[in-house]
Amino acid sequence: MPKAVVLGAAGGIGQPLALLLKTNALVTELGLYDIVNTPGVAADLSHIATPAKVEGYLPPDDGLAKTLKGADVVVIPAGVPRKPGVRACSSCRQINAGIVRDLATGIAKTAPKAFVLVISNPVNSTVPIVAEVFKKHGTYDPKRLFGVTTLDVVRASTFVAEVLGDFGKAPDVVVPVVGGHSGVTIVPLLSQSSHPLPSDYTGDKLQALTTRVQFGGDEVVKAKDGAGSATLSMAYAGAEFAFKVLRALRGEKGIVAPTYVNLDADKSGGDALKKEIGQDLDYFSANVEIGPEGVAKIHPLGEITEYEQGLIKAAVPELAKNIETGVAFIQSSKL
Structure with missing residues (x-):
């Protein structure tokens, strides 16, 4: 049975994420790592009556290596x-890049076969950082590296349910x-929503809903007013994606989820997607089928509207x- 690891487990995302993983019966071992407070978080979670044995480590005495030993799935929310008024995490890019680089180095050395799920922002850059670290250590497998974009999906589903006036539908959207x-x-493909939008959702209304999905994090940052x-929503989304990976590891078929991956993870599917978007990008978030070895199939965009084509054109650069x-x-870093 799998061992799950959370790197950054004492933080605002890490603690609720660790709690959700502890409550999942598929997890039999839960390793927690952070620079402070991890043993306390582990002790707290260990009192919950579920199968997972919990251990928490700090940096001293090879704490990272101890946490990662035997890991099957590693989630990185560190x-x-x-802060308020700062868009796209510009104030934390350099710090987070260094944190992710160092954690990826530990994974490459201790658990190179683990599935790595990257939450740390900016995901568009941190996933390539992990990949480049693994390449330098000769342990890179693009099928096992995922950028967690599930929060965008969760927001889109919630906001569509709100438009439809029925929050009870949110879990099914x-x-x-x-x-x-x-x-x-x-780029939310609202035209492919399982629950179609009202017919009047065109023009400004469609643009407003799209913008809300794209910048939904701003609502939370503003509401928390510096706090x-x-x-919490990210922890929920991260856990949802981790659960799908755990189910795929167990051998369950047909697990499909949007996730940010290297398009070489499925050469045929990736090449087809590159043609659709009209750009030879190395990474892109798309519907991905996940299997026991990781990325099994990268799905095409499918039929999209002219409006959505414009959104993709704006996204690519x-x-x-x-x-x-x-x-x-990474090319400029000393590992």
Whole structure:
């Protein structure tokens, strides 16, 4: 049975994420790591009557290596949140890049076969950072590296249910969200919503809903008024994606979810997607089928509207720049 690990487990996302993983019966071991407070978080969670054995470590005495030993799934929410008035995490890019680089180095050395789920922002850049670290250590497998974009999907589903006037439908609403995981790189394919929008949702209304999905994090940052960013909703979304990965590891078939991956993880599907978007990008978020070995199939965009084509056209240049930023960070780093 699988061991799940949370790196950054004492933080605003890490603690609720660890709680949700502890309550999942598929997890039999839960490893927690952070620079402070991890043993206390582990002790607290260990009192919950579920199968998972919990251990928490700090940096001293090879704490990271101890946490990662035997890991099957590693989730990385570590980092600093953005502040009010700061869009796209510009104030924390460099800090988070360094944190993710160092954690990825530990994974590459101790648990190179684990599925790595990256939450730390900016995901558009941090996923390439992890990939480049793994390449330097000769342990890179694009099928096992995922950028968690599930919060965009969760928001889109919730906001569509709100438009429909029925929050009870929210768990059943499915809206594919493609592209990346910040601002204009987030492209909700509202035309493919499992629950169609009202016929009057065109023009300004459609634009407003799209913008709300793209910049939904701003609502939370503003409402928290300096006390943090989207932590609880992100923990929920991260856990939802981790649960799908755990189910796929167990051998369950047909697990499909939007996630930000290297398009070489499925060469045929990735090449087809590149043709659709009209750009030779290395990374893109799309509907991905997940299997026991990781990425099994990258799905095409499918039929999209002219409006959505415009959104993708706007997303591509920003996404390309974000990817290059992550790659360049490692090329200029000393590991």
